[in-house]
Amino acid sequence: MAVSLYHILPTPYGGRSAFAREEIPEGTPVLFCSAPYATVIFWKFRREVCATCFAYAFESGKSKWSVKLGEDSKGAGGAWFCSEACRDVCVQENELFEGQGIGWWTEMNGVFERLMTQMAKPGKQGQKPSTKIAPAARLAYLDDITAADVTPEFVDQAWMVAEDVSLEECRNGWVEVLTEFEMDTARFVLDGIVRKVAEDVSPLFPALDHLPSGRDGYCAGAGRWSDMLELQDNELPLVASKPYILASRIRIYRFLRHLATSLSSQHRSRSGTSTPRGGSESAPLVSFTFADKLRDCLSSSMEARAIMARDHGNVFGIWDMATDDEGSEMLGWGAYIFGSYFNHDCSPNLKKVRDKRGIQFYALRDIRVGEELCISYVDETCPSVVDRAKQLGADWFFDCQCARCVKELEVIAAAA
């Protein structure tokens, strides 16, 4: 990405970061990420939060939005919007080929919702088969691992077993039960995988995520899959810190593979058609369905794993707009790729503000040439360096090296 106001450079303390290339006066908009690459609105808010612009119905004095799209023939899988304009944006963005419609999207969401509903009912899908040893027994050892087990080889091996296990589960129609949070994470991962698959089949997808701006590099879109892969991979530190997460992520992958297997192949691309036209025997040579592409993508754990490896530590919460971040409600989260290069500082010089489905970053004060551009990941008004460190350690797994923390820790050490 070309940027006009800052470069991305390595730091000695915390990976890469953004550094001002020129003086940036207070109030200057530094970056606008117009859309997330992948996002999820928590299931419990799906009727109250517009699926396109994330407007919260509550803030407009409503209990839910009424414009709906994409419910399948069995009444599952709809998405809700604050207006017809937002619904039309969704339709346009999910048409892989102009005029093709969004049948594949409707079906995918419907299957997802039905799997969720079935899981909630004991004795149906999700129940482990009692007759044979379930393939998932091969992954049971993950429930007892400790940080000492977590090496790159160990984690790779677990994912390889997961691919085998999920293949067998798909053949047998078995699906693992997920928690509500895992379900939300699964919808986030699916959103990213769908975008990746859509990019593969339609190089112009998505058409609407990059708004023109007067300044090169200021307005960034959602980015591409290759940009997603450039983000910091946090899988190993996260699993070392919370080993149960590996089994949880593997369960999410297994669920998504099962979902892809459950889709029909009826929604064909425009370049192919299921019924030869004009009674001719000559079927088109090039033909694919979205479901086939999704199944191909999920036959390996690589993409789902790559998204989950970048989810933690890179995504931004989507908050309601009624109050400031700190006091407001978190409605979901999104991967705003280009905003993920800003490191944390307990005295930040940038502020982030949600603007519909985008995030705007602007200068909180005058910034000098060469100064690092940082946001705050936690409540920087907390006066205690120890408490801030606890928050950062618990939620972000790093020891803050910002100038304020270093100085405050020196004072504590000198007094001890």
Ligand SMILES: C[S@@+](CC[C@H](N)C(=O)[O-])C[C@H]1O[C@@H](n2cnc3c(N)ncnc32)[C@H](O)[C@@H]1O
């Ligand atoms: C959203 S990423 C920021 C970009 C990242 N530095 C990179 O190279 O992709 C967050 C990660 O940056 C590092 N980081 C950010 N702020 C830091 C700080 N104040 N002290 C130490 N590490 C920091 C941590 O590794 C953290 O997990």
